[in-house]
Amino acid sequence: MRRGWDRSLGMTEMLDTRVNGKTLGIIGFGRIRRAVAKRAQGFGMRVIYTDMHRAAPSLANGATFYATLHEMLPHCQVLKLHVPGGSVPLMKKTECGLLPAGAILSTRRVAACWTKMLLYDALNSGHLFSAGLAVYRNEPNVDKRFAELDNVFLTPHMASATIETRDQMGLAALDNVAALLRARSASILSKAASSGH
Secondary structure, rough: OOOOOOOOOOOOOOOOOOOOOOEEEEEEOOOOHHHHHHHHHHHOOEEEEEOOOOOOOOHHHHHEEOOOOHHHHHHOEEEEOOOOOOOOOEEEEHOOOOOOOOEEEEEHHHHHHEOOHHHHHHHHOEEEEEEEEEEOOOOOOOHHHHOOOEEEOOOOOOOOOHHHHHHHHHHHHHHHHHHHHHHHHHHHHHHHHOOOO
């Protein structure tokens, strides 16, 4: 639109796929992932998840638990990866092969989840229909090959970029400093009391 919309689009151009009615697989089911699940259910998605422990029914909100990643992956039409960084990528060739052809990937920490070549090959071959990526290895130097793929949506590492969230982050940091100072004061007072001073 910014360059100027100078022609009509054909019926088969710029097509995506809708998410309602699809199955969303979530790896890890902590507070943030449960919030994602609730939003996905609002779009009519079926939610499945895997984690080290099954969530309490009140927290699962109807999501289906799978005991292992390998059991869950074949059912994921959309896969949400939102895991902390690690030295060994979570998704390797075997795991990628378990995803149905045409699955959609949404992930924050690409490097923690996939090797760069495996992800690129899965997107380039069409095994993955598309991917939304937001956190990268060697930021801000993102591998330019991903920008050349039409089925990849790239954003900078800025998911917290709202006024409210940044204010909350600053206040949380101040609360943490205050809690640390309170703990140190309590520790000093406790030591003084036990030593009789």
